[in-house]
Amino acid sequence: MSSFLQQVINGLSIGSVYALMAVGYSLVYSIMNFSNFAHGGVIMLGAYIGLYALSLLSLPFVAALVVAAFGAGLIAVVLEKIAYSPLRRRNAPGLYFIISAMGASIFLENFVVATIGPTFRTYPQIFDSKPFMIGDIALGRIDVLMFVISAISLGILMFIIEKTKVGLAIRATSYSAKGSAFMGVNVDWIIFVIFILGGMLAGVAGMLFGMRYTVYPQIGIITNKSFIAAVFGGLGSLPGAVVGSILLGLIETFASVAGYSTYRDLIAFALLILILVVRPTGLMGKATEDKA
Amino acid sequence: MFSWYYISGILILTGINLLTVLGLSLLTGFTGLFSFGHAGFMAIGAYTAATMTMQFHMPLLLALLLGGVVSMLVSLIIGRLTLNLKGDYFCIATLGFGEATRLILDNVQYFGGSRGLPGIPTYENNEYLAIVVFINVLAIVAMVFLIRSRHGRNMVAIREEELASQAIGINVFRYKITSLAISALYAGVAGGLMAHYLGYIQPIMFQLIKSTELTIIVIFGGLGSITGSVIGAIVLTFLPEVLRTFFQWRLVVYGAAVILIMITRPQGLMGGKELNLKAIWRWVKRRRGGAENDSSAIS
Numbered sequence: 154m155s156s157f158l159q160q161v162i163n164g165l166s167i168g169s170v171y172a173l174m175a176v177g178y179s180l181v182y183s184i185m186n187f188s189n190f191a192h193g194g195v196i197m198l199g200a201y202i203g204l205y206a207l208s209l210l211s212l213p214f215v216a217a218l219v220v221a222a223f224g225a226g227l228i229a230v231v232l233e234k235i236a237y238s239p240l241r242r243r244n245a246p247g248l249y250f251i252i253s254a255m256g257a258s259i260f261l262e263n264f265v266v267a268t269i270g271p272t273f274r275t276y277p278q279i280f281d282s283k284p285f286m287i288g289d290i291a292l293g294r295i296d297v298l299m300f301v302i303s304a305i306s307l308g309i310l311m312f313i314i315e316k317t318k319v320g321l322a323i324r325a326t327s328y329s330a331k332g333s334a335f336m337g338v339n340v341d342w343i344i345f346v347i348f349i350l351g352g353m354l355a356g357v358a359g360m361l362f363g364m365r366y367t368v369y370p371q372i373g374i375i376t377n378k379s380f381i382a383a384v385f386g387g388l389g390s391l392p393g394a395v396v397g398s399i400l401l402g403l404i405e406t407f408a409s410v411a412g413y414s415t416y417r418d419l420i421a422f423a424l425l426i427l428i429l430v431v432r433p434t435g436l437m438g439k440a441t442e443d444k445a
Numbered sequence: 446m447f448s449w450y451y452i453s454g455i456l457i458l459t460g461i462n463l464l465t466v467l468g469l470s471l472l473t474g475f476t477g478l479f480s481f482g483h484a485g486f487m488a489i490g491a492y493t494a495a496t497m498t499m500q501f502h503m504p505l506l507l508a509l510l511l512g513g514v515v516s517m518l519v520s521l522i523i524g525r526l527t528l529n530l531k532g533d534y535f536c537i538a539t540l541g542f543g544e545a546t547r548l549i550l551d552n553v554q555y556f557g558g559s560r561g562l563p564g565i566p567t568y569e570n571n572e573y574l575a576i577v578v579f580i581n582v583l584a585i586v587a588m589v590f591l592i593r594s595r596h597g598r599n600m601v602a603i604r605e606e607e608l609a610s611q612a613i614g615i616n617v618f619r620y621k622i623t624s625l626a627i628s629a630l631y632a633g634v635a636g637g638l639m640a641h642y643l644g645y646i647q648p649i650m651f652q653l654i655k656s657t658e659l660t661i662i663v664i665f666g667g668l669g670s671i672t673g674s675v676i677g678a679i680v681l682t683f684l685p686e687v688l689r690t691f692f693q694w695r696l697v698v699y700g701a702a703v704i705l706i707m708i709t710r711p712q713g714l715m716g717g718k719e720l721n722l723k724a725i726w727r728w729v730k731r732r733r734g735g736a737e738n739d740s741s742a743i744s
Binding site: 186187188235236239240245247248249251252253255256257258259260261262263264266267374377381384388415416418419422423425426429430433 | 479481526527530531533534536537538541542544545548549551552653654657660661664693694695696697699700701702703704707708711
């Protein structure tokens, strides 16, 4: 029983980091209706910024986290200005956005390979590796930290979306960009906000992920799984992204426990196809229709 | 530095890329479906063909064909399941298919798992180049005939306006799945060619980035243009090879170039036009005719 609980907690902690990444995909999808594959690159850069903030600038942990968040947010916004904004002005079809995003992700990944190098880097040890003990359940400090920080960040995001004026505008724009533009919503500003929010969460997620595992340029391949989680929950739905991520985290953890760890990624991608076949809009996604 | 051995090697690689790109051009450029999973079809063809020549000592051409056919059969299943998805979701599903194929191969010990399959029979470069050129010529001719036929025009109609083509009685699903199956056949044969050129295959060769690269070549050449795909495949295979000394920066430039194409000239190099003798003649005539019109306007 205790080992079961232990695995649940492991699943929750990795699932919560997936959730931080997945809401970035979902935020962009809800407003701009395309899958932002460059998001993995932003997460990767966030991990590197966090790493250097800790090791080179020797900032305290919380300060490094803030630096990683703002750095990644800035990168996401610049990326939007360069790679998507011109397409937006021309009303280009959604698939052009995806290809531009793929280009951006190739660019970011290989830019890091060419400048920083392809080697794996590890974060300096800032936390005691000795786990907390609650009864006979051992909780890794980093696992607990991952869960707590993710929960706080997602809480802040939900507050912004649900309670503030900007959040109201974001929700309105996700229903109808044209309609809300008529009602005086500055869509450019909304897009700026969602990219900076998604980017900041990506920075936090990248740093947490890097601390738990390692940092390397191809980290984006792993973050693709958070995209699967977003599809699982329903692209464009924030609660869906969170639920999908937690479920994916739990499924992966239990697959590893059951001895299928080599099949872990395969399970994620098989799940992706299965969802698309059975219920393409995911658990709570918004349905799209082709209009003539 | 540029010995014939080196150049013929690049030509073979160009031919292999071109074959896949031709198929993908039918799917993306003429039917309007984007795929991020064609490396998966290449992988299926490569592993099938390699197994056929290694285990069953089949002749090369037969093994290649079989690789293509198996890949086509898989595409029929995938298409059946996913072609009804709207918009982005089909392309996400192909992405899932491509990655899943790679991960399955990673775990199948019969195919060597992630270490891959070594010891595939290879051929002398010139002889192999002849085979590659032969298959490509065949593939291009077949593709041109297909696109100029009624079926090809129906596919273009689906690309332009899916709902309207359904309304005038085109069986949209059937044409989409045919298009996918033919593109998978091309990719499968290309995969087999790749296996028998390199002599070994590994699942990592068929990653998402390979699929992306193929789609990028099609877009670079221009959607809905076969000559565009040919030029695209040649330029985008030669350029990275020539730039190999800047190995690390090569893909950085590549990524930046993709964004640049998308934001400046998304219709690609050829933009739906074909380059053939007729087009050149028409262009020359128009230049001359235009000049005459101008002079008449002045007088």
